[in-house]
Amino acid sequence: MNDTALGEFDLIRRYFTAGAHRHTRTSLGIGDDCAILRPQPGFDLAVTVDTLVEGVHFLAGTDAERLGHKALAVNLSDLAAMGAQPAWVTLALTLPHVDEAWLSAFSSGFLALAKRSDVELVGGDTTRGPLSITVQAMGYVEADKALRRSGAKAGDAVYVTGSVGLAGVGLKSLLGYYDGVASEAIKQLEQPEARVQAGRELLGFAHACIDVSDGLSADLGHILDASKVGAALDWEALPLHDEVRQYIARTGDWLPPLVAGDDYELCFTMPPQHEPQLAAALAAVGTGFTRIGMIESEPGLRLLRNGQLQQLPVSGYQHFRK
Amino acid sequence: MNDTALGEFDLIRRYFTAGAHRHTRTSLGIGDDCAILRPQPGFDLAVTVDTLVEGVHFLAGTDAERLGHKALAVNLSDLAAMGAQPAWVTLALTLPHVDEAWLSAFSSGFLALAKRSDVELVGGDTTRGPLSITVQAMGYVEADKALRRSGAKAGDAVYVTGSVGLAGVGLKSLLGYYDGVASEAIKQLEQPEARVQAGRELLGFAHACIDVSDGLSADLGHILDASKVGAALDWEALPLHDEVRQYIARTGDWLPPLVAGDDYELCFTMPPQHEPQLAAALAAVGTGFTRIGMIESEPGLRLLRNGQLQQLPVSGYQHFRK
Numbered sequence: 001m002n003d004t005a006l007g008e009f010d011l012i013r014r015y016f017t018a019g020a021h022r023h024t025r026t027s028l029g030i031g032d033d034c035a036i037l038r039p040q041p042g043f044d045l046a047v048t049v050d051t052l053v054e055g056v057h058f059l060a061g062t063d064a065e066r067l068g069h070k071a072l073a074v075n076l077s078d079l080a081a082m083g084a085q086p087a088w089v090t091l092a093l094t095l096p097h098v099d100e101a102w103l104s105a106f107s108s109g110f111l112a113l114a115k116r117s118d119v120e121l122v123g124g125d126t127t128r129g130p131l132s133i134t135v136q137a138m139g140y141v142e143a144d145k146a147l148r149r150s151g152a153k154a155g156d157a158v159y160v161t162g163s164v165g166l167a168g169v170g171l172k173s174l175l176g177y178y179d180g181v182a183s184e185a186i187k188q189l190e191q192p193e194a195r196v197q198a199g200r201e202l203l204g205f206a207h208a209c210i211d212v213s214d215g216l217s218a219d220l221g222h223i224l225d226a227s228k229v230g231a232a233l234d235w236e237a238l239p240l241h242d243e244v245r246q247y248i249a250r251t252g253d254w255l256p257p258l259v260a261g262d263d264y265e266l267c268f269t270m271p272p273q274h275e276p277q278l279a280a281a282l283a284a285v286g287t288g289f290t291r292i293g294m295i296e297s298e299p300g301l302r303l304l305r306n307g308q309l310q311q312l313p314v315s316g317y318q319h320f321r322k
Numbered sequence: 323m324n325d326t327a328l329g330e331f332d333l334i335r336r337y338f339t340a341g342a343h344r345h346t347r348t349s350l351g352i353g354d355d356c357a358i359l360r361p362q363p364g365f366d367l368a369v370t371v372d373t374l375v376e377g378v379h380f381l382a383g384t385d386a387e388r389l390g391h392k393a394l395a396v397n398l399s400d401l402a403a404m405g406a407q408p409a410w411v412t413l414a415l416t417l418p419h420v421d422e423a424w425l426s427a428f429s430s431g432f433l434a435l436a437k438r439s440d441v442e443l444v445g446g447d448t449t450r451g452p453l454s455i456t457v458q459a460m461g462y463v464e465a466d467k468a469l470r471r472s473g474a475k476a477g478d479a480v481y482v483t484g485s486v487g488l489a490g491v492g493l494k495s496l497l498g499y500y501d502g503v504a505s506e507a508i509k510q511l512e513q514p515e516a517r518v519q520a521g522r523e524l525l526g527f528a529h530a531c532i533d534v535s536d537g538l539s540a541d542l543g544h545i546l547d548a549s550k551v552g553a554a555l556d557w558e559a560l561p562l563h564d565e566v567r568q569y570i571a572r573t574g575d576w577l578p579p580l581v582a583g584d585d586y587e588l589c590f591t592m593p594p595q596h597e598p599q600l601a602a603a604l605a606a607v608g609t610g611f612t613r614i615g616m617i618e619s620e621p622g623l624r625l626l627r628n629g630q631l632q633q634l635p636v637s638g639y640q641h642f643r644k
Contacts, residue, residue, distance in 0.1 A: 014425075015425045015426060015428075015429035016413070016429050016432075016433065016443055016446055017443075019433070020436070020437075020442070020443055021433065021434050021440070021441065021442055021443075023409050023410060023440060023441065023442035024445075025409065026410065026444060027444050027561065029442065029443075029444050030443065030444060030445060030446055034445070035410070035412075035444035035445050037409075037410055037460070038365060039365060039409075039443065039462065040362060040365055043361060043362055045361060047410070047412060047445055047460075048445060049381070049412040049413075049414050049445045049446070049447050049456075049458065050414070050418060051414040051447050051449045051456070051500070052448050053416055053449050053450070053451035055449075055451070056450055056451055057449070058448060067594050087345050087347065087359075087361075088345060088348065088357070088359055090369060090371040090458055091338070091371075091373050092372070092373040092414070092456040092458075094375055094454060095374060103336075103337045104337060106337075110338075111338065111341070111342050111343065114341035114342070114343050115342075118343070118345065119343065119345065120343055120344055120345035120346060120348050120351065121338055121339075121342055121343075121351075121352065122343070122345075122351050122352060122357035122359065122369060123352060123357050123369055123370060123458070124338055124354070125371050125372050125373050125456070127373045127375050127376035127378060127379070127454075128375070128378055128453065128456060129373075129376075129377070129378055130451065130452040130454075132416060132449075132451060132452075134371075134373070134455060134456040134457045136371065136412055136414075136445070138359070138369075139397075140361065157522075170540040204422050224485035227488055275494070275548045276550055313340035316485060
C-alpha cells in the first residue's frame with residue numbers, strides 16, 4: 001500500500017483505521033508495505049495498492065510504455081518488501097480520452113513486466129477522467145514469514161540493495177535543475193526494477209524490510225518507528241552510482257541519497273553474521289547489497305559524515321504537506 | 323471489476339487481454355463481475371475493482387458519507403453477483419486537498435458499511451489530485467461454485483431482485499429533469515445496498531448472475547453474450563417501485579427500468595422449478611425477486627410490451643462512447 005509519506009499515512013490512520021472493523025482472517029492490516037491476509041490457515045496472501053497521478057507521481061508527457069512498466073513495478077516493489085511472490089494484479093485506469101497509441105504503449109509496458117514477473121492482470125476498470133492509474137497487486141508468502149517493518153532489533157545491521165539517490169538525480173535532470181550526465185538516473189526513475197527475487201531471498205534472514213520509495217531516511221524511519229528503535233548510518237558506506245557521485249561533486253547537494261524517492265531498492269535490517277549466506281543468495285539473483293549502518297536502541301536516525309554525527313529528519317516526499 | 327459498459331470493456335479487452343500472461347492459479351480472469359483466484363486447491367477468492375470519478379459516477383457536491391457508502395457498496399455488489407462472501411477491501415483515494423469534514427464523513431459512510439458487512443479495510447493510498455475513488459474488494463467463494471455470466475441455458479427463467487429503474491429516476495430528479503416524488507429513488511441512487519446475502523443464497527440455484535449496474539438490458543446482455551443465448555422479457559412482469567410507475571405515468575418515458583443503471587440488484591437465470599426453494603431462502607434474508615422473462619436459444623434480447631415483441635438494443639451507459 002506504500003502509504004509511507006507521513007502526511008498520507010496520518011490521513012489514512014486518522015480517518016480509516018480508528019474504530020475500523022477487523023476481519024478474523026487478517027494477519028496484518030494497514031500500515032506496512034502490504035497487508036497480509038490469511039484466507040486459510042497456513043497460507044498468507046500479501047496485498048498492496050498504489051495510485052500514480054499525472055503531475056504528482058509522474059510528469060505530464062511521460063512515455064506511456066515506461067509509465068505502464070512503472071505503474072506495475074512500484075506495486076511489485078511493495079510485494080518484494082514483504083518477501084512475497086507476485087501472482088495477480090488489477091488495474092483501474094482513468095483517462096481523459098481514448099488515445100489508442102497511448103493505450104497500446106501503456107499496456108505493452110505493463111504487460112511485458114507482468115509476463116516477466118509471472119503476474120496475471122485479473123481485473124480492470126477504465127473510466128473517463130483526469131489521468132490516474134491505480135494498481136493493486138497480490139502475491140503469496142509463506143505463512144508467518146512475511147517481512148514486516150516492525151522486526152528490527154538493536155544490534156542488527158542496516159542494508160540496502162543496489163544504490164540510493166539515482167532516481168532523484170534523474171528527476172532533477174528531467175525538471176531541468178541539473179545538466180550533468182543522468183541517463184542511468186532517468187532510466188532508474190522511469191523504469192525501476194522491483195527487487196522481487198531479492199525479497200524472496202531475504203525471508204528467513206532479514207528482521208525488517210521496506211522498499212525505498214520515499215527516500216532512505218523516510219523509509220528507514222518507518223522501520224525505526226514500527227520497531228521502536230533508532231539507527232546510525234555511515235555516509236561513506238552509502239552505495240552511490242557514478243552519476244550520483246558526479247551530481248554531488250558538481251552541485252554540492254549531497255541530500256538525494258538520503259531524501260530522494262523512487263529508487264525502489266529494499267532497505268532491511270539483519271544480524272550481520274548472516275551476511276555471507278545472504279551474499280551468496282543475492283549474488284545468485286544478481287542483486288548487490290551494502291551494509292550502511294547499525295540499528296541502535298536509542299530512538300532517532302543519525303548520520304556519521306565527515307567525522308560528525310548529525311541527527312537526520314525522518315521525512316520524505318509528502319503529498320499533503322506544504 | 324464491473325467493466326460492463328461496452329466501451330470500457332472493449333478497451334480493456336483490446337489492450338490488456340490479448341496476449342496477456344496467465345497465471346497457473348487463476349480460475350477465471352478478466353470479463354465477469356469478479357476474477358476468481360485459486361491460491362490453493364479447493365479454495366477460491368473473488369476479486370473486483372471499481373473507480374468512481376466525480377462528474378462521471380457521481381455529481382459534484384454529493385454528500386460525502388453517502389459517497390463513502392456507495393464506493394464500497396458497488397464493489398460488494400460485484401462480489402454478490404459471483405455469490406462471494408466479502409472479506410477485505412482496499413481504498414485508493416485521490417483528493418484535490420485535505421478537507422477534514424469531507425474525510426470524516428466519507429470514512430464514516432465507508433466504514434459503517436464495512437462493519438455491517440464484516441469487511442476489513444486492509445490497504446490504502448491517498449494522493450493529491452482530482453477527486454476519484456478506487457476500491458478493490460476481495461471475498462471467499464466455495465471452490466468451483468462462483469456464479470458466472472456464462473452459465474445461462476435455454477429454458478432458464480430470468481429473474482431480478484428488488485426493482486429496476488429506481489436509481490435512474492433518482493438521477494433524473496437530482497439533475498432537475500423530473501419534478502415528481504423521488505425520495506426513495508434518490509436513496510437508491512446514493513445509498514444502494516449490495517445483495518450480498520441474496521448472492522450467497524443463489525449458489526447452487528442460479529446458472530448465471532450479474533449485478534445491474536449499467537441497466538437491465540446491458541447487464542442481461544452480458545449474460546446473453548457470455549452464455550451464447552438470447553432472452554425474451556415481459557414488460558408487465560418487471561418489478562417497478564411506485565416512484566418509477568409515477569415517473570412513467572407522468573412523463574411517458576418507460577425506458578429507465580430497462581436502461582438506467584445504478585440499481586445494484588442481481589439479475590440471474592435459473593430453471594424455474596427451483597423457484598419455491600429459492601423463494602424460501604431469499605425470504606429468510608429479506609430479498610424479494612421476480613421472474614421477468616425466459617432464456618431462449620435464439621440470440622438477442624426481445625421485449626414483449628403491449629402485445630408487441632420488439633428487439634431491445636443491448637446497451638447501457640458507456641463512458642467512452644458519445
